[in-house]
Amino acid sequence: MxxxxxxxxxxxxxxxxxxxxxxxxxxxxxxRMPPLLNRALVYVPASVLAALVLPAVVYPNGHGDFTIANPQIPAAILAALVAWKTRNTLLTLGVGMVVLWGLRWVVG
Missing domain, CATH: 1.20.5 (Single alpha-helices involved in coiled-coils or other helix-helix interfaces)
Incomplete structure (x- = not known):
C-alpha cells in the first residue's frame, strides 16, 4: 500500500x-428522540462497561482459553451479587477484591 x-x-x-x-x-x-430510544440509551453505559470488563475476567492474560480454575470468575459473580443487592460501589469493589485475593491465596 x-x-x-x-x-x-x-x-x-x-x-x-x-x-x-x-x-x-x-x-x-x-x-425529538422517540421514547423507546431514550429508554434504550439508559442501558448503554452499563453494557459498554460489561463489554470491557467481561473479557478481562473470563480470559485473564489475554488467552483465548476459558478455564474453570480462574479465580476471577467466582470473585466477579460474588461482586455482581453484592452490587445487585446493595447498590454500594465501594462494598462491591471490596468484596470482589477480598474474594479474588482469598481465592488466589488458597489456590496458590
Whole structure:
C-alpha cells in the first residue's frame, strides 16, 4: 500500500468518525428522540462497561482459553451479587477484591 493511499484512508476514517460524533452532538437538541430510544440509551453505559470488563475476567492474560480454575470468575459473580443487592460501589469493589485475593491465596 502506497503512502498516499494510506494517508487517504487515515483522513477518510478520521473525517468519518468526526462527522458521526458531531452529528449526535448537533442533532440531539434539534430532533425529538422517540421514547423507546431514550429508554434504550439508559442501558448503554452499563453494557459498554460489561463489554470491557467481561473479557478481562473470563480470559485473564489475554488467552483465548476459558478455564474453570480462574479465580476471577467466582470473585466477579460474588461482586455482581453484592452490587445487585446493595447498590454500594465501594462494598462491591471490596468484596470482589477480598474474594479474588482469598481465592488466589488458597489456590496458590
Amino acid at each position: 502506497s503512502d498516499w493511499v494510506m494517508w487517504s484512508v487515515f483522513i477518510a476514517v478520521g473525517l468519518g468518525t468526526f462527522v458521526m460524533r458531531v452529528s449526535f452532538i448537533e442533532l440531539y437538541g434539534r430532533w
